[in-house]
Structure formats: structure tokens, C-alpha cells
Amino acid sequence: xxxxxxxxxxxxxxxxxxxxxxxxxxxxxxxxxxxxxxxxxxxxxxxxxxxxxxxxxxxxxxxxxxxxxxxxxxxxxxxxxxxxxxxxxxxxxxxxxxxxxxxxxxxxxxxxxxxxxxxxxxxxxxxxxxxxxxxxxxxxxxxxxxxxxxxxxxxxxxxxxxxxxxxxxxxxxxxxxxxxxxxxxxxxxxxxxxxxxxxxxxxxxxxxxxxxxxxxxxxxxxxxxxxxxxxxxxxxxxxxxxxxxxxxxxxxxxxxxxxxxxxxxxxxxxxxxxxxxxxxxxxxxxxxxxxxxxxxxxxxxxxxxxxxxxxxxxxxxxxxx
Numbered sequence: 001x002x003x004x005x006x007x008x009x010x011x012x013x014x015x016x017x018x019x020x021x022x023x024x025x026x027x028x029x030x031x032x033x034x035x036x037x038x039x040x041x042x043x044x045x046x047x048x049x050x051x052x053x054x055x056x057x058x059x060x061x062x063x064x065x066x067x068x069x070x071x072x073x074x075x076x077x078x079x080x081x082x083x084x085x086x087x088x089x090x091x092x093x094x095x096x097x098x099x100x101x102x103x104x105x106x107x108x109x110x111x112x113x114x115x116x117x118x119x120x121x122x123x124x125x126x127x128x129x130x131x132x133x134x135x136x137x138x139x140x141x142x143x144x145x146x147x148x149x150x151x152x153x154x155x156x157x158x159x160x161x162x163x164x165x166x167x168x169x170x171x172x173x174x175x176x177x178x179x180x181x182x183x184x185x186x187x188x189x190x191x192x193x194x195x196x197x198x199x200x201x202x203x204x205x206x207x208x209x210x211x212x213x214x215x216x217x218x219x220x221x222x223x224x225x226x227x228x229x230x231x232x233x234x235x236x237x238x239x240x241x242x243x244x245x246x247x248x249x250x251x252x253x254x255x256x257x258x259x260x261x262x263x264x265x266x267x268x269x270x271x272x273x274x275x276x277x278x279x280x281x282x283x284x285x286x287x288x289x290x291x292x293x294x295x296x297x298x299x300x301x302x303x304x305x306x307x308x309x310x311x312x313x314x315x316x317x318x319x320x321x
Contacts, residue, residue, distance in 0.1 A: 001031065002233055003111045005137040007121040007130075009157035010150045013143040013172040016044060017201050018194060019118040021222040024081040027230060031115045034072055035079075036086040038106070038130045039122025042095045043088030048205060051077050056087040058094075061102035064109060072113040080207060084115075099129035107136025126160040138233050139166040141191070146177040155186055166232070170194060170225065191232075192225040194218065 004022075006015045016037075023033035037043035037057060046053055060075040076084035089095050099106075110117045110133065119137070121130040134140050140163060144154050158167075168191035171179060179190035200218030213219050 001111075001114050002026075002028075002116045002229075003107075003113075003119070003136065003138050004117070004229065004233075005119045005121050005130075005134055005140045006143060007124040007134075007140060008143045009124065009154040011145065013145050013150075014194070014201060015122060015143045016120050017204050017218075018143065018170070018222060018225075019120050020079070020081065020083065021204055021219060022226050022229070023083045023116070023118045025219075025223050025226045026116050027226070028116055032073065032082075032084050033116040033118065034076055034084045034086065034113070036110065036117060036119045037088035037122075038099060038119050038133065039088065040092065040096050040099055040129050041122060042090040042092045044090065045079070045085050046087040047090055049079060051085070051087050053087055053089055056089075057098050057102070058089065060086055061098040064102045064105040067105075069109060072110070072115055072117070096129060103129050103132045106130075107133035111136045111138075124157065124161060126157075128161075131161055135162050135164050137164050139168060139229065140164055141168050141170050142188075143170045143172055143194075145173055146171050146175065146182055148176075151177065151182065151185065158186065158188060168192075172196070191228055192221070194221050194225070197221075 004019075006019045008015050019035055023035050026033045035045070037045055043057070045051060046056070055075045055077065057075070060072075063070055063075070072086070073084055076086050079085050089098065110119060119130070119133060121128075121133070124130060124134075142154055142158070144150050154169075167188055169182060169186065169188050171182060171190055171193040173196050174193050177185075179193055183190050195217045197216055197218035200213065200216030203213045203216060204218065
């Protein structure tokens, strides 16, 4: 199942808001998307939506410390959008302690949870508590504003922190540097550019008219981002197997050895014809060589069903929980 990490190297470019929208738009009706807070500076979802801290990251960390692996939804609560979230304490001290306890096991556990997981790592620094989970992710998305100072910090962070095989950059805004310039300068592909849409971000965080949110530039852009990620991370169709014709299995020559009897004729003795009867051994029947056997196996490539288009999932604020 998909495991995506959202991170930033400087400031607050909107990682949490973008991951919430992406999770609510993820096209997988068979599994509930889960947003997991893992920002060492503390979580915000519990305060934002008036949720409890337990169940949450504190219970998840305790389970992982005891080498337990219960279903991730047993540590999650539902957001108004229907997305599940694992809340983290807003205290930096508590958050740091919980992340330190869960860090050695968090990445593999989330990768095998059976749900699409979006880990909100927040601000990532070398040696940070969430760094160990980066390499277990299917993809790490670095969110950054395309300014000189933020891009320079990100350039160092890409070299300082371990990365999985698939890494991408999401620009928040498209000036002063565009996607092509950032890709060339950092050597990492810009997979998407999010617009600066403060009204859409506010509606995402606080709720509002779903018709407005559906039409907002931020929601439309996040829908395109989800489509891009889903196409990149879905399994590739298997390659057709090579020709597996068997080796030449011609039967061995089964003809027996020449079993003709020895010459039993007596010696030539002068005088009367005393030669005995012809004692030459009988003719031995030799079977004909068996025919050759050729085997060949044919293979047919498997076919994968194409994924359907994702459905847009948005929400309104249905009141305090």
C-alpha cells in the first residue's frame, strides 16, 4: 500500500494542508487514507479539530515499543473529511519523546499498514526523529517556496538526509523560480506546483461550503497532484516472460550392443568332411532409434486492469467533535 512522506526544509509552506487534501482525494475506495503527524515541533490536528490525543501517536508509539503491530486505525480518529488521522501532542517535548520511541519501527510499520499513509514529517533536519522513516517511504515530497533562501536550505537538506529511491519536489507558488529552473538547480524533479490560494487553504482547515472548496484553485491543484502520484506509484505491469522452450530432449540411442555370438566353427581338418553344423549365433534384433522429442512452452503476458479516475472527496465543517 502507498506510503508517502511530506516534508519541508524551512518555514511552513503548507505541508499539513496539502497532505490532508491529498489524502481526502486519494482514489482508493477499499482502504481509508491515514494522515500521521510526525513533526518534532508538535502536532496541530488535535487542536484544529478538537480531537483527543488518545488514541493517537502516543498509543501507537507504545505499541511499537512493545513490538506490537495492531491495525493503524485503532490509533486513529476521523477528520470531518472522512480521512483518518493519528494525532501528535502539540508539546514539542512530548512529541520528541514519542517520535524517539517509535522511530526505529515507524517506517516499516506504516509501509505495511494496508492503508494509504501520508506521514506529515513537517520540518526535517539531519538526525531528526522522523528521518529514519524517510527511507521506508514509497516517495518523499519536499514542499518548498521557490525563493532563493528556501531553495538553498533544501539543497543542503537533500544532501544531508537519507532519501528513498523516489523523491520529488512540490513548489508552493511559481515565482521567482519556475519548475524547470528548480529541477535543473537541485537535480530533483519538480512533480507539481501548488498555487498560492489562502482562501482555499482556510476552507480546507476550517471547513466551509464544499462547492467553493471543490472549485478552489488549491483543491483542483491537489487533485492533479494526486493523479500524478497515483500514476507514478502504482505497480508496473509485469514483463512478458522470455522464450522458455525446453532443451533438445531427443531420446538417447537405446540400441543394444552387438550381441552376435562368437564364431564357433571348428578348425579346418583334412580328411572327411567333419565340419559340424553351422553354429553361428542367431541374429539379434536391434530396435530402431526412437524419434526425437521437442518441447516448447508458450507464455502469455498478464494483463492489469487500469485504475479508474479518482473521485474528489471534500468536506464541510459539521460542527465541533
